[in-house]
Amino acid sequence: MEGEQTVDLIRVQLRKQRALAGMNQEEFGKRTNYSGSTVSAVETGTRPVDLPYARRADEILETGGLFESLLRTAQQDGQPAWFMPWLKAERAARQLRYFNPTLIPGLFQTENYARAVLRFDDTRPEQEIEQQVAARLERQEILKRERPPQVVAVIDESALRRSDAIMAEQLAHLLRMAELPHVHIHIIPASAGLHIGLCGPLLLAMLPDGTWIGHLDSQLGGEASDTEEKVAKLLGVWECVRAIALPEDLSIALIKEVESQHGPQ
Incomplete structure (x- = not known):
């Protein structure tokens, strides 16, 4: 309000x-x-x-x-209270790690894609959706800083293959993001089969003092994780999904292949 x-x-x-x-x-x-x-x-x-x-x-x-x-x-x-700890960590981070098995990470979403995702909740007022879209796009300003954080993202191939009219635009934008020297995008191919990352998305931020903070999303919101035990668990999951993802060059080639199947923008 x-x-x-x-x-x-x-x-x-x-x-x-x-x-x-x-x-x-x-x-x-x-x-x-x-x-x-x-x-x-x-x-x-x-x-x-x-x-x-x-x-x-x-x-x-x-x-x-x-x-x-x-x-x-x-x-x-306008941000929910449960998201504020992560938002603060994201803005301060020197390194960011994102994994998502179903969606393009928020830091790389286009306006149209973000709006479509936020409309999953069909009870949300349109004004609130637009406010959240603007907030999500504003988060992306960290990528344009003079000294931006290093960002590594792992995305499951299934997130690229959504047969939606906005996906060609989104994939083109993802490729542009991958051209930034501080952004590294890796795709887990469908051939990897079942893997631990399918249990859900995770986010990790390394702060200026070298400590890590994690964040987990769920249907009910999200939870920041900063205890040594929880962060160690998330870092272990991250290493697993990163290990089965394609190298950057092959990941970019796969994104381009999927983009071409969506037709002209």
Whole structure:
């Protein structure tokens, strides 16, 4: 609820600051490189406020980063409490490890893919979905830092072969992510058969002091794991799934092969 209230405040202030600057929606749109209809949609709540829009508004209205700051606060408020320990660890990490047997990891998801995943819960209000999509995309900013974390992801081949219209776009994006020097993607081929990773996804973060934190997702939410025993268990599972995954070059070749089967984007 707090996140939604902050987003509403952002929209009110966007309208107010635009009016104080003497610009109507069309004029503001021209200055910010958005259409007047987009400006209207943002201000009325039919289009979510995202970071690029907030940053551009701050620049044109000379608000000193106000809207970006408010939006980041709203996105954090909108995260479930069980996810906050992992989110904090992810932002601080020097190394990140992701494994998922069924989905593309959130750090590599496109907007359309993230939206489709979040709609698995058909009781979730559309406004909440859009807020969560924006928050998931904002997490990906860590990949663009001047000194980003090293990211290694292992994905089961089955996650690539979802016969959905958005998969061609998602796979193309995954290939672009794999081109980043600090990102390493490995695929477990279907030929590997049954393996321990099929028990569920896991996430691991190595913090600046060298300690590791793990995270496990479930149907009811998620759980951060920072005890020595639990982290050791997760690191052991990670080594197992990493060991049966293909090398990077063969993984990329497999992603390209699957992408070609989805047809043109």
